[in-house]
Amino acid sequence: MSDTAANLKTASDLTTFEASPRMRRYPLTNTLELIVSCSERYRHDTALEYLPTAARGETGIRVSFLQLAERVIQTANLFTSLGVRPEDAISLLLPNLPETHYALWGGQAVGIASPINPFLEAGHIVEIMNATRAKVLVTQGPGVDRELWSKVGQVMEKVPTLETVLVVDAPGDTAGVSTGIRTLNFNDSITQQAADALAGDRAINDNDIAAYFHTGGTTGRPKIARLTHGNIAFVSQVYADCTAEKGRYAMLCGLPLFHIFGTVAAGIASLFAGRSLVITTPQGFRSPNVLPNWWHLVERYQVKSFAAVPAILDALLQMPAGDCDIGCLQEITCGASPLHESLKQAFENKFNVAISNGYGMTESSCLLARPSSAADTPPNSVGSRLPYMEMQIAHVDGNRRARQCAAGEIGDILARGPHIFAGYLNPQDNAGAWVEERWFNTGDMGYMDDDGFLYLTGRSKDLIIRGGHNIDPALIEEPLGRHPAVATAVAIGQPDAYAGELPIAYVTLKAGHRTTVQALDEHCKATVSERAAVPKRIVILEKMPLTAVNKIYKPELRNLATEWVILDMLSKKSINASVKASMDTKLGQLARVQLQEPGHNALARETLARLPVHIELI
Incomplete structure (x- = not known):
C-alpha cells in the first residue's frame, strides 16, 4: 500500500x-x-x-x-x-x-x-x-x-x-x-x-x-x-x-x-x-x-473532480452533457447534507462518474469521515474516520457517555482530534456541545460496522438542513410564536427532492383567537431574520402531538410532513395513494406507500426516487 x-x-x-x-x-x-x-x-x-x-x-x-x-x-x-x-x-x-x-x-x-x-x-x-x-x-x-x-x-x-x-x-x-x-x-x-x-x-x-x-x-x-x-x-x-x-x-x-x-x-x-x-x-x-454551461466548463478545463451538494447534483442531473466530452471527469465529492442513494445511482449511471459522499461539519473544520473511493465504500456509508482522530458511537446521558455502542448499534456520533474546533464564541453554547469535556457531540446519530465504516441514520439535534445550509428552528419558532394568535409554534424540516429539507412550521392557536395561514406567512416574511428560514408551509393544528411527559413529539410532526409531501408529489402525477410514515432505526425516515390503482408503480417510484426518504411501495 x-x-x-x-x-x-x-x-x-x-x-x-x-x-x-x-x-x-x-x-x-x-x-x-x-x-x-x-x-x-x-x-x-x-x-x-x-x-x-x-x-x-x-x-x-x-x-x-x-x-x-x-x-x-x-x-x-x-x-x-x-x-x-x-x-x-x-x-x-x-x-x-x-x-x-x-x-x-x-x-x-x-x-x-x-x-x-x-x-x-x-x-x-x-x-x-x-x-x-x-x-x-x-x-x-x-x-x-x-x-x-x-x-x-x-x-x-x-x-x-x-x-x-x-x-x-x-x-x-x-x-x-x-x-x-x-x-x-x-x-x-x-x-x-x-x-x-x-x-x-x-x-x-x-x-x-x-x-x-x-x-x-x-x-x-x-x-x-x-x-x-x-x-x-x-x-x-x-x-x-x-x-x-x-x-x-x-x-x-x-x-x-x-x-x-x-x-x-x-x-x-x-x-x-x-x-x-x-x-x-x-x-x-x-x-x-x-449550471447550463457546467459540462462545457468541465470539458474546457479538463476537470477530474469537483465538489457539490446533493441539491446541485439533482439540478445537474437535468442538464444533459450533449456533445461535451466529459470523459476527463473521474469523481465528484459530495457533502454538506445527506445524499440519497437513488440520486447517487442515477447520476453515476447517466454521466459515468463516481460520487464520493463524505461527512463533516463546521465544527470539524469540514471533515469527519470520507470514503477512500466510491468503489471501496459500502452503499449508504459515508466512509471511515480521518487518520489521527477518534470517533465513537455511544449512548449519551446528558454530558456523559452511558456506554459505547457495539458494531451495528445506533447511537450518538462523538469525535475528537486535531481538527475539532476550539468551541463556540459564547460560553453558553458549549454546555451541550461536549461529552465528558473531551468528546464533541456532533448531534448526529449513526452506527459503525465491523470494518469501521460509518452510517448516518438521523439527527439528535433539531437543525433543518436546506441544501447544505443549517437553519436553527428557533429562527422560525420565536418570531412565529410572537404572533398574537399563536399559542405554540414548532419548525421542522420537510423532506424535499431538491434541497434535502425545507423549513415548515406547525402551530396551534390561543383559545378564542383566529388567524389564517396567509396571515401567518406574511408575519414570517416580515419577522424571520434569515430569508432561507422563512417556512415554505405553515399548518394550523388543533393540538400538538405530545410525549408521555407532555413534551412536543417532533418525530410525529416529521411523519406528518413526509406523508403530506409524498401525497402532494403523487397527486401532481394523478396517482392516488395512502401513505404511512415512521422513523426506522436503521433506514431513517420511512414511508410505506399504498397505491390505490394498479399500473402506477413505475411512475410512482420514478416520482419519489430522489426524495430523501426510504420508500416502500405496497
Whole structure:
C-alpha cells in the first residue's frame, strides 16, 4: 500500500498509517504556511481563474500561486496598518471572488477572518458582527450590489466596534464615506503594501483562532464556531493527501466561500494539493450561466473532480452533457447534507462518474469521515474516520457517555482530534456541545460496522438542513410564536427532492383567537431574520402531538410532513395513494406507500426516487 492517506481502505490500514507521528506527515500548523508552501512549489502555475459571467468562451482572470501568496501577504499587511491584532475579527461580506481568498487567508495571518453569508437579513448580519466585535468589514459597493450595500449601511450604524470598511470595487471607488467609519478601496489599498513578508513579528501558533464561522444552533442567537489555525491546516493536509492519487488539475468552484465546504475542501485544501480553482462567477451555482454551461466548463478545463451538494447534483442531473466530452471527469465529492442513494445511482449511471459522499461539519473544520473511493465504500456509508482522530458511537446521558455502542448499534456520533474546533464564541453554547469535556457531540446519530465504516441514520439535534445550509428552528419558532394568535409554534424540516429539507412550521392557536395561514406567512416574511428560514408551509393544528411527559413529539410532526409531501408529489402525477410514515432505526425516515390503482408503480417510484426518504411501495 502506498504511504498516503489516499489508499486507506480498512481500519487496519488506518492503524498502520497512524504508527508514523502526525506531525511528521502533516507538519504545517497554520493557513499562511499552506499558502506560502503552494507558492514555493507551484510558483507561476494558475492558482485561481476567475470567470465573471461563466459565458462560453469567456477569458478568465488568472492569478498564479505566487501572485496569490503576494496578495494574501499584502492584504494581511493592510489589515495590520488598520490596527488589526490577533484577537480582532475581520468580517467578510463577499461573494466568490479572488479578493475573497485574499481577505480570508490574509485576515487569518494577522487576525480572525469571519466570513458571513451575504444573503442573510441585515439584522442577522449585525448580530453576528456584534457577537464577534468586528473591527474591519470587507464587502462590495453599491455599484456592484446595491441590496448588499443597503445592509452595510445598517451595519455601519449598529456595530459600534467597526472602524473600517474596505470596498472591493472599481479602483478609486470607495462607494461613499459614512461619518465615523473609515471607508477605503480594497484593491487600491493592498497594492500599497509590501508583498514579500508580513509586517510585524507575529508568530502564528497552531492553537490561535484563525476563523469565526456562523453556524446553525438551537439557541435562537448567532452561534459562532471558533476554528484554529491547526484545525484548518490539519484538514487541508489530510484532504490533499487523501486525494493525492488524482494529481493536479483544474477544479470548478461554485460553492460559497462563507461555507466551510467551499472554504476548506474546495478552497485551501485543494490549493495545497496544487489544483487550480476556477471561480465560476461571484454567485457560484446561483448564477444563471453556471449550471447550463457546467459540462462545457468541465470539458474546457479538463476537470477530474469537483465538489457539490446533493441539491446541485439533482439540478445537474437535468442538464444533459450533449456533445461535451466529459470523459476527463473521474469523481465528484459530495457533502454538506445527506445524499440519497437513488440520486447517487442515477447520476453515476447517466454521466459515468463516481460520487464520493463524505461527512463533516463546521465544527470539524469540514471533515469527519470520507470514503477512500466510491468503489471501496459500502452503499449508504459515508466512509471511515480521518487518520489521527477518534470517533465513537455511544449512548449519551446528558454530558456523559452511558456506554459505547457495539458494531451495528445506533447511537450518538462523538469525535475528537486535531481538527475539532476550539468551541463556540459564547460560553453558553458549549454546555451541550461536549461529552465528558473531551468528546464533541456532533448531534448526529449513526452506527459503525465491523470494518469501521460509518452510517448516518438521523439527527439528535433539531437543525433543518436546506441544501447544505443549517437553519436553527428557533429562527422560525420565536418570531412565529410572537404572533398574537399563536399559542405554540414548532419548525421542522420537510423532506424535499431538491434541497434535502425545507423549513415548515406547525402551530396551534390561543383559545378564542383566529388567524389564517396567509396571515401567518406574511408575519414570517416580515419577522424571520434569515430569508432561507422563512417556512415554505405553515399548518394550523388543533393540538400538538405530545410525549408521555407532555413534551412536543417532533418525530410525529416529521411523519406528518413526509406523508403530506409524498401525497402532494403523487397527486401532481394523478396517482392516488395512502401513505404511512415512521422513523426506522436503521433506514431513517420511512414511508410505506399504498397505491390505490394498479399500473402506477413505475411512475410512482420514478416520482419519489430522489426524495430523501426510504420508500416502500405496497
